[in-house]
Amino acid sequence: MTVTVAAGGSAVTPARRVYLPTFGVAAATAGLVWYAVATLERQGSLGRVLALGRAELVAPAVVVVVAVALVCERLWPADGRREVTAGLAHDAGYLLVHLTVAVPIMTLLSVAFGSLLAFHARWMELGGTASWPRPALFALTVVLMDAGNWLAHWADHRLEPLWRFHALHHSQEELNVLTAFRAHPLSHLAGFFLATLPVVVLVGDREVAPALITGYVCVGTLSHANVPWTFGPIGKVIVSPAYHRIHHSPQGALGLNLGVVLTVWDVLAGRARFPNPAAPACATGLAGRPVPVEESGLELRTLLAQLGEPFRARRGGQGRAAAPS
Numbered sequence: 228m229t230v231t232v233a234a235g236g237s238a239v240t241p242a243r244r245v246y247l248p249t250f251g252v253a254a255a256t257a258g259l260v261w262y263a264v265a266t267l268e269r270q271g272s273l274g275r276v277l278a279l280g281r282a283e284l285v286a287p288a289v290v291v292v293v294a295v296a297l298v299c300e301r302l303w304p305a306d307g308r309r310e311v312t313a314g315l316a317h318d319a320g321y322l323l324v325h326l327t328v329a330v331p332i333m334t335l336l337s338v339a340f341g342s343l344l345a346f347h348a349r350w351m352e353l354g355g356t357a358s359w360p361r362p363a364l365f366a367l368t369v370v371l372m373d374a375g376n377w378l379a380h381w382a383d384h385r386l387e388p389l390w391r392f393h394a395l396h397h398s399q400e401e402l403n404v405l406t407a408f409r410a411h412p413l414s415h416l417a418g419f420f421l422a423t424l425p426v427v428v429l430v431g432d433r434e435v436a437p438a439l440i441t442g443y444v445c446v447g448t449l450s451h452a453n454v455p456w457t458f459g460p461i462g463k464v465i466v467s468p469a470y471h472r473i474h475h476s477p478q479g480a481l482g483l484n485l486g487v488v489l490t491v492w493d494v495l496a497g498r499a500r501f502p503n504p505a506a507p508a509c510a511t512g513l514a515g516r517p518v519p520v521e522e523s524g525l526e527l528r529t530l531l532a533q534l535g536e537p538f539r540a541r542r543g544g545q546g547r548a549a550a551p552s
């Protein structure tokens with residue numbers, strides 16, 4: 228085995244310089260994506276399914292929400308920054324990664340989990356839901372999908388290999404609406420597994436109304452906007468930008484306000500911290516900057532370093548976010 232010697236004189240093996248569990252997450256994601264591609268190619272529907280996924284996740288409504296939020300951030304910034312910050316410019320790079328890499332991966336993970344669960348766990352399908360009123364069935368499915376996403380987000384903060392990917396999302400110190408897309412393309416494994424479960428149980432191989440999924444994505448995107456909106460009484464139920472900003476504070480990253488669209492799961496878990504409209508906006512980012520942070524705008528080198536960071540061993544342990552006491 229090759230052994231190199233670090234500057235400090237201690238022997239460092241290649242195995243010690245990498246964090247192997249994240250390679251396992253990457254391999255599992257790659258395997259599932261390959262399975263979905265093979266399945267869809269056999270059916271001759273790969274292009275159609277990828278286009279459908281893109282239409283749901285990057286629908287015109289999502290584009291409108293982003294555009295309006297970008298204007299509102301200039302008019303009423305929560306943190307007082309009206310200019311185009313380095314963080315916003317850098318997150319525009321992540322929007323590109325999202326569109327070209329993450330959206331196809333998310334769509335294919337959804338297909339893979341749906342297909343595997345329907346094939347190997349048909350017993351999970353709840354019989355008789357076909358006769359339920361469709362709006363009620365779809366609304367219940369989306370609420371349970373949100374519960375699945377909450378659980379996956381909790382796991383992102385509790386389990387070291389998942390946190391190493393999720394930390395990139397929390398590294399933004401100038402939170403803005405495009406931070407919604409600042410996610411590692413390999414960070415979606417747990418979320419899509421847990422969000423697919425209620426679809427298989429309730430809807431089977433029928434499709435959830437695309438408009439509901441798009442609406443869900445819109446709320447989850449808007450919650451990152453740098454605006455002080457609490458949504459008033461509605462904000463007690465729906466995640467507002469002010470509520471999600473607390474999750475992006477160094478303290479929130481310890482496991483507060485994990486909700487994606489509904490706050491109820493945080494309330495039930497004792498993790499909800501509702502914003503005080505009179506209080507100044509909290510700072511965002513991670514204490515100690517375990518993930519490199521851009522300094523001057525869209526920096527390709529920093530972006531690549533951020534994407535590669537989960538695979539590197541960290542000095543003094545991996546620095547997992549812990550649960551709040």
Ligand SMILES: [Zn+2]
Pocket residue numbers: 396407451471475
């Ligand atoms: Zn977020």
Ligand SMILES: [Zn+2]
Pocket residue numbers: 380383384393397474
């Ligand atoms: Zn988080």
